[in-house]
Amino acid sequence: MSAAPKPASWELVGAPAEGLPTSLVGSCARVGHDLLHDPTVHARLPELRWWAGREAGAPAGYVVVGLRTPQMTLFGSGVNTELAEAELAARIAEITQDDLIGYEALPWPACPGHNHPMEPCAVDEEAWWCCPASHHPLSVIGQLG
Numbered sequence: 001m002s003a004a005p006k007p008a009s010w011e012l013v014g015a016p017a018e019g020l021p022t023s024l025v026g027s028c029a030r031v032g033h034d035l036l037h038d039p040t041v042h043a044r045l046p047e048l049r050w051w052a053g054r055e056a057g058a059p060a061g062y063v064v065v066g067l068r069t070p071q072m073t074l075f076g077s078g079v080n081t082e083l084a085e086a087e088l089a090a091r092i093a094e095i096t097q098d099d100l101i102g103y104e105a106l107p108w109p110a111c112p113g114h115n116h117p118m119e120p121c122a123v124d125e126e127a128w129w130c131c132p133a134s135h136h137p138l139s140v141i142g143q144l145g
């Protein structure tokens with residue numbers, strides 16, 4: 001059995017040098033765009049990058065993906081990259097906001113006019129940020145701004 005390859009690391013809206021599924025890279029770029037759009041997140045965590053790696057023995061298609069800074073790894077969670085890209089984007093959005101809200105006290109992304117963050121939801125096979133109170137889709141994930 002060979003050792004797991006070294007994790008890849010890349011910019012929030014970018015592409016890793018090493019081969020990762022395009023659905024994963026595209027989903028990360030969408031969530032990365034929305035992270036970069038938030039001045040509070042950017043001020044607190046100015047050098048966020050994605051990282052991803054495969055764990056030895058994980059099922060085919062499973063990749064551990066997360067965010068890191070030059071100093072530390074914020075988190076990494078296993079995702080199924082064989083999901084449709086909208087579902088995968090919603091999953092990446094979910095694990096990202098779980099970390100930012102739970103560990104960084106950043107209620108990202110702010111719901112316009114409300115004192116709570118939006119939550120990922122799927123509408124018409126597209127991944128959206130929705131208001132958790134009204135359940136209205138407000139912005140396609142990757143198009144905040």
Ligand SMILES: [Zn+2]
Binds near residue numbers: 134
């Ligand atoms: Zn709301």
